[in-house]
């Protein structure tokens with residue numbers, strides 16, 4: 052039989068199979084954590100203080116303990132000493148506040164009771180005497196010489212920065228920024244606010260201790276990170292720690308790392324009862340956020356618009372504990388200069404402590420915060436140089452194979468195509484309806500580094516297939532993609548493929564579901580596991596039928612040799628006996644650890660997006676209407692186009708949220724002023740753009756299955772720059788602080804109206820040193 | 831604590847239970863009846879995750895007390911499927927890709943059903959208006975609107991077939 056008659060292995064690839072798990076999600080059968088009943092579970096309620104920073108003087112639990120149904124009230128003093136501390140990168144976060152509360156929402160005690168009402172009543176009766184202390188609630192305060200130190204230097208080892216609020220500094224430097232000669236220099240400062248993940252499912256956790264081990268239920272994205280951390284706080288071996296991770300009801304990074312699971316594990320061990328904690332929305336707001344930042348940037352261009360240098364300083368307000376924040380900052384620093392040929396760059400990104408909720412992973416992982424500044428600079432340069440946002444980018448964008456960072460991964464796609472498609476999608480270059488503006492931007496994110504993923508593939512005696520793996524399916528549709536890949540590889544019907552995830556006692560190790568890595572790394576592991584199954588099938592066929600391995604071909608779900616065609620089921624039955632065995636394949640992928648690399652290794656691919664926007668501003672209210680929004684992503688190959696497009700659409704709207712409306716606000720005591728769905732606005736259906744386009748570039752040039760690259764985050768990377776440019780073209784004002792709320796836009800318009808036009812011009816020139824002579828020279 | 835005995839029809843089944851007077855209808859549905867398809871997102875009437883149909887009208891069940899439901903008829907997401915057959919809305923949500931994490935989906939479906947029950951020929955604007963109170967953080971909404979349109983078309987076709995002489 053010739054190979055041309057085979058069903059191509061990619062037959063299911065590139066098809067939009069409907070979501071695996073979709074049915075349970077539309078019938079209400081899908082069980083999220085809060086839907087799972089644990090018999091005999093105690094309900095936990097956290098006790099917090101109404102301030103961001105305080106010294107704890109005393110805690111009196113006697114009244115709380117009198118409430119009927121209360122089982123225990125735990126404070127730091129009741130835990131083993133020193134109180135266990137944890138975190139994905141540093142063990143800096145105590146399970147319960149020790150001596151000090153360092154952010155609004157940090158628990159000082161936890162009540163466990165038979166029912167929720169009693170737990171809530173008792174929590175109100177825990178009496179905490181405290182002294183409020185001055186807090187660090189902004190980047191400026193964190194860096195002020197008289198600012199209180201958020202973290203005790205004794206906890207920071209030999210870190211030379213231990214006596215500051217600077218957690219770490221990430222520096223990249225190439226070429227020579229100081230001697231580079233530019234015709235146009237723009238120097239500006241941009242800010243990006245604190246953002247809430249606001250997954251619609253609030254946080255929920257459970258724990259139960261049994262047989263010398265502990266089981267923790269969490270909607271965690273990275274169950275194996277959780278397992279490591281629970282083992283650390285409980286002093287149990289990994290084998291005694293089981294993490295059950297049901298599909299999260301949205302995460303976006305917010306559920307990537309442990310929150311109160313370590314506390315629950317210790318409470319379960321202490322009480323000998325299962326414990327359960329479901330946070331309300333306000334508490335969920337206090338539990339996770341995106342880091343805010345301030346970016347100062349000086350960009351130099353020659354008169355043709357070529358980037359000459361970028362000098363970037365970005366300060367990120369991470370919060371009271373490091374969580375994964377410093378890794379966020381490292382990645383933001385690494386890609387700060389953008390997807391362009393950068394002859395000279397100097398980047399300094401600092402991670403700062405503050406008395407605020409620890410920031411954590413958030414879709415885009417630091418890139419949106421820097422891209423806003425960098426892309427706005429490019430748009431302003433284009434305007435000053437008489438170019439447009441497309442032309443200036445076409446001149447600078449790295450072509451395939453060119454470096455964007457010395458020694459880094461070269462541009463791995465035809466990024467100029469991506470850019471052109473985004474421009475076309477919003478009719479760039481066609482006459483603009485009056486009162487409107489258009490803008491473009493680009494974004495680039497490094498994929499995961501240092502990792503490993505495993506898949507076990509079990510080919511059962513009836514020809515069906517089970518895959519076991521540690522990925523989390525939080526809405527991105529990972530299961531569907533893996534079913535498609537496995538079904539294609541082994542040529543079994545997709546409905547016969549079952550995937551098990553979310554239980555560390557069953558599935559093999561996986562580093563994380565993050566950095567848009569699963570389709571590439573887990574996807575490759577799925578294919579390898581299936582290939583391992585086929586290799587073993589050939590092995591047993593050789594033994595069973597006495598045929599040389601080289602003579603066996605596998606396609607169409609059958610083994611073909613010596614004129615025979617045997618389905619898998621026959622081979623399994625012949626070899627093991629009826630109903631007596633199965634084949635188990637293993638697939639492993641790994642990205643090597645390079646200790647000297649700022650990211651631990653070069654990214655396997657870039658997640659690359661171009662964004663186009665057409666907007667209009669109501670000058671009487673400052674309200675922005677988005678008429679067109681387009682994102683185009685270089686995904687290499689969309690295994691499931693529908694899922695990629697819907698991911699991109701969701702990410703784009705999330706980006707529109709932080710661009711137009713979202714920001715967490717603190718009062719002078721470090722308290723969140725706008726926790727809740729109404730006060731903290733996220734996009735509702737009323738905020739949708741007139742048209743939303745999610746385009747893909749597929750040149751099959753990625754490292755994943757069939758040339759796939761990662762997807763799912765790109766949409767959010769660079770919305771702000773494009774919207775900002777459209778708004779400034781529509782209004783003539785430039786705003787450098789997000790979000791672009793009506794109030795902020797209106798004020799900027801008032802400012803403009805109150806100054807005569809020439810004054811505005813020179814005002815902006817003052818900001819942009821070096822522009823004067825060029826502006827004249829260009830005319 | 832003061833309690834009250836109520837009788838409520840949920841998804842066609844009559845339940846008589848004694849509830850605390852401050853128990854919300856959402857708690858009653860999720861905890862007493864253990865119908866967990868109805869979601870708690872905010873408990874403040876702001877996200878629509880807990881949407882049910884109350885005598886056919888969409889309602890945030892977190893904002894009503896269980897005892898106020900005494901004698902009323904409730905439909906939750908679990909009641910949409912009939913005899914193992916998905917409602918056209920459920921089918922369309924899967925088909926069109928309107929479901930990602932799925933947490934908002936039950937509430938969305940019920941708001942959508944209320945919309946199509948009242949306006950079988952609902953325009954796109956009408957659909958958008960009727961699901962305004964349901965927040966989704968995953969999808970960007972367009973696919974949801976599209977799914978409702980697909981379902982509406984299917985339901986109109988089905989009605990035509992049924993009504994054929």
Ligand code: FES
Pocket residue numbers: 869870871872873874875876877878879880881890891892893
């Ligand atoms: S839970 Fe009822 S509206 Fe959000």
Ligand code: FES
Pocket residue numbers: 251300301526928929930931932933934935965966967968969
């Ligand atoms: S699908 Fe996740 S919130 Fe709507």
